[in-house]
Amino acid sequence: MYVKKLDVDLVEDQTEEVVETASRIREMEEELEDVMEAIERNHKDFKVGKISLAAYRMNERKFSGDKNKLSKTIKQTVRECLISLDTVKKAAAPHLVLKANGSYRASKIKGR
16 A cells, blocks of 8 residues: 655745744834834824924834835735745645644544
8 A cells, every 4th residue: 555655854844934934024023013113102202392393204204114114024924934834735735634624634544
């Protein structure tokens, strides 16, 4: 009887990539949080008169650009992570059975 082998090396490589990517996403999300706080602080500083309208607008443009760039990078990185996860799923597919609730269980090896 032939049993299709799971490409363990591929699964390990892709899993490591997912973990590394998740770490990068976490760091970028923290940076984005800092930018969002800076935007809020800039708005408050302008409201109470700590900074001029020109400084407010300059900061707003800079922070808005930083926010947009980080958001775009995070989205792209999440897409890359999903591709890695899909690769793992495809590699494991012959060994999994989809259950009614949408989860997977290991398939039984025939002859056992």
